[in-house]
Amino acid sequence: MNDTAARTVRALIAKDRKISFAESCTGGLACARLVDVPDASKVLDASFVTYANEAKIGLLGVKEETLALHGAVSEETAFQMAEGICRANRSHVGVGISGIAGPGGGTEEKPVGTVCFGFCIDGKTFTATQHFGPLGRQEVRKAAVDFVFETLCEKLEEAL
Numbered sequence: 001m002n003d004t005a006a007r008t009v010r011a012l013i014a015k016d017r018k019i020s021f022a023e024s025c026t027g028g029l030a031c032a033r034l035v036d037v038p039d040a041s042k043v044l045d046a047s048f049v050t051y052a053n054e055a056k057i058g059l060l061g062v063k064e065e066t067l068a069l070h071g072a073v074s075e076e077t078a079f080q081m082a083e084g085i086c087r088a089n090r091s092h093v094g095v096g097i098s099g100i101a102g103p104g105g106g107t108e109e110k111p112v113g114t115v116c117f118g119f120c121i122d123g124k125t126f127t128a129t130q131h132f133g134p135l136g137r138q139e140v141r142k143a144a145v146d147f148v149f150e151t152l153c154e155k156l157e158e159a160l
Contacts, residue, residue: 004149005033011156012043017092021047022060022085024072025099025115030145046089060084073098075116075127082118083125094120095148101140115144121155
């Protein structure tokens, strides 16, 4: 079991908060890591894998204009994914993840290994971008999920 996922579950239980994930490139890996932790059912109701832009629009309310102007892999999209998953599931904490795991799909501006994140915690949303490099598809996905739980631990534990 991953320690940061367990710490996240404990912090969410202590704060009486629910979490939901809106995942694209990680394909449900963040939610799966949370579910590996005993008592995850106390903090998780539902999460979505919104791989296609149509799913981001239809399920999360990501604006078509955002996707057209910034692309699916952008902090703007991740921001709207995080807020959208909170709205859709009435969660206190929402995480949006969108990136390019590879091996193809990268550009000079957004190379393989680029992942954008949105975190909505109690109505306050912030974003981040990480460039993990061409580690390979599975390693980029794992690195992205590691970043998610490290960030959640930091933000949730400082609020306790």
